[in-house]
Amino acid sequence: MLAIIGGSSLYALAAMHITQRVDVGTPYGAPSGALIHGHLSQREVLFLARHGEGHRLPPHKINYRANVWALREQGATAIIAIATVGGIGAAFAPGTLALPDQLIDYTWGRPATYYDGDGSGDGGDPVTHIDFTQPYDARLRARLLRAAHALHESLHDGGTYAATQGPRLETAAEIRRLARDGVDMVGMTGMPEAALARELGLPYAALTLIVNAAAGTGDSGNRVDLPAAERLARAAMARVERILETVVCDGG
Numbered sequence: 001m002l003a004i005i006g007g008s009s010l011y012a013l014a015a016m017h018i019t020q021r022v023d024v025g026t027p028y029g030a031p032s033g034a035l036i037h038g039h040l041s042q043r044e045v046l047f048l049a050r051h052g053e054g055h056r057l058p059p060h061k062i063n064y065r066a067n068v069w070a071l072r073e074q075g076a077t078a079i080i081a082i083a084t085v086g087g088i089g090a091a092f093a094p095g096t097l098a099l100p101d102q103l104i105d106y107t108w109g110r111p112a113t114y115y116d117g118d119g120s121g122d123g124g125d126p127v128t129h130i131d132f133t134q135p136y137d138a139r140l141r142a143r144l145l146r147a148a149h150a151l152h153e154s155l156h157d158g159g160t161y162a163a164t165q166g167p168r169l170e171t172a173a174e175i176r177r178l179a180r181d182g183v184d185m186v187g188m189t190g191m192p193e194a195a196l197a198r199e200l201g202l203p204y205a206a207l208t209l210i211v212n213a214a215a216g217t218g219d220s221g222n223r224v225d226l227p228a229a230e231r232l233a234r235a236a237m238a239r240v241e242r243i244l245e246t247v248v249c250d251g252g
């Protein structure tokens with residue numbers, strides 16, 4: 001069953017027929033909120049709002065381990081993560097939908113693994129390294145691209161996502177450094193979520209919506225207009241939801 005993690009401005013799926021809300025406990029504590037079971041385009045799906053209901057949780061306080069664990073426990077076999085981001089460069093202008101193919105993790109202090117080295121990890125092995133060369137699942141990415149194509153919706157194929165700590169936005173100098181690192185889009189929640197999904201063997205892909213030019217770039221030269229970013233996110237999320245409605249029909 002496909003699971004969808006909704007980010008800022010996506011706290012529920014309008015077209016989802018909800019059958020059950022489940023409060024799940026995990027060995028890592030409580031997830032962000034109830035896990036929502038239901039159907040989207042007649043297919044079973046699972047939904048979780050990453051920031052909780054009413055956007056309670058800032059990015060660094062989200063219990064990513066509990067979220068990913070709970071989704072798997074409730075039957076998720078793959079995860080599509082939705083996130084709003086800041087874009088760097090003309091190809092990642094506000095309003096663009098993107099499907100990153102790489103990431104760089106700049107976060108710190110977040111519990112970021114199920115393998116803490118004390119034997120409590122899911123695999124039972126005290127020291128476990130996972131391959132993360134390709135952080136996003138190729139088949140899931142291909143499904144998202146097919147869905148967007150079928151809808152004549154443009155979806156930028158590829159790009160490097162940077163996960164920053166937040167909750168503040170970046171300085172212009174930090175964005176210049178990220179650009180030098182090869183980053184195309186900046187968000188605060190993509191890690192450790194993606195790595196945790198890999199640790200549990202769950203295919204994971206991120207679908208991002210660029211809601212502002214990153215700090216110091218484009219029309220964010222002097223400041224990032226956050227209310228404008230929020231308005232764009234709310235208006236454009238319907239496009240994301242249409243892609244999700246289409247992607248669930250394509251099991252391959």
Ligand code: HPA
Binds near residue numbers: 084085188211229
């Ligand atoms: N930076 C970090 N996270 C974000 C941004 C940004 O500019 N926009 C939306 N999420």
